[in-house]
Amino acid sequence: MALGTVVIAAGTMSLAVPVSAATPVGGDAAGSGGVRALVIGGATVPLTPVKITKPAANRYLRPRGGPVAVVAHRGASSAAPENTLVAQEVARRAGADLIETDVQPSKDGVPFVMHDRTVDRTTNGAGPVRALTSAQLRKLDAGSWFAPHYRGAKVPTLAGQLADLRTRGGRLLLEIKGPHTRAEVARIVKVIRAQRMTGRVFVQSFEVSVLRYARELAPELPLGLLRSSLDADPVGVTKNLRLTAYNPSHGALLARPRIVADLHKAGVAVMPWTADSPSLWKRLDTLGVDAIITNRPAELTGWNDARP
16 A cells, blocks of 8 residues: 655656655665665665755844843934944943944935934034035034034944944944935945945844845845834744844834734844833833833943843
8 A cells, every 4th residue: 555655757747656666775774874765666766865954043132031232223312413423432332232323325325324314403514415425424513413512523424334333343233214226225235345344234224125125135134124113914024024123113012012922933033212211121121122222322231230
């Protein structure tokens, strides 16, 4: 009696052979040596071993019992002018695990670190970032709006920011701000690689198309999806996009807290934004989130240190 069939395919033809007619070749009588081939109807059919590779562990998942990771939003933006190298330095000294900044291109395609669509709020200039050349952006004062003693702080290029991180230390959570073309994402990837920082940069975006471009162009970079409200199936979305993290607003996450466990089961980290009070930190910490994006990295670091 046949126990089943073995299907042998060659080109467009296939042959189904009863398993009872197939004789194993190789291994000992107990089968401990493994089967290397089958003899079917006098013909030997080799069996190719299949190597199963275990998925790499997600290093952004929080160790059991460990503190939540501190992500400095736009640098230490409560203490220094956001998205500047001085804010980055303050965040570094505050003990931030990651420094979060935003990137978008100048008129001539140079990636600059800037959150808003325009430079009006955070510099002494005016107009959309994409309408200004790199030479114009380099001349702007990005510090005086915050406090007089920060006068002269510049809008960094992404290359300048990464060079500072490479030499002085730190890891970057880089938001690609708004819609970007494939060529614009490629320019960002080129800068990251030129600065030899692929091992210390985590890319996030609200734009699914941007993440798809980044995955295609730089499969070595970890990716996170930013969300103001939760997807109906966050786990399905993360699998489809092959994400390392799912980063929703803290309000959306607190309204549906069970997704933290669901995402962790799928091997995906959770990094909510932007929480600035101890009461919020405690609620998010209790949920088991992996990182908290905050404007107050020094305070969150201190709060972590005071945890029982």
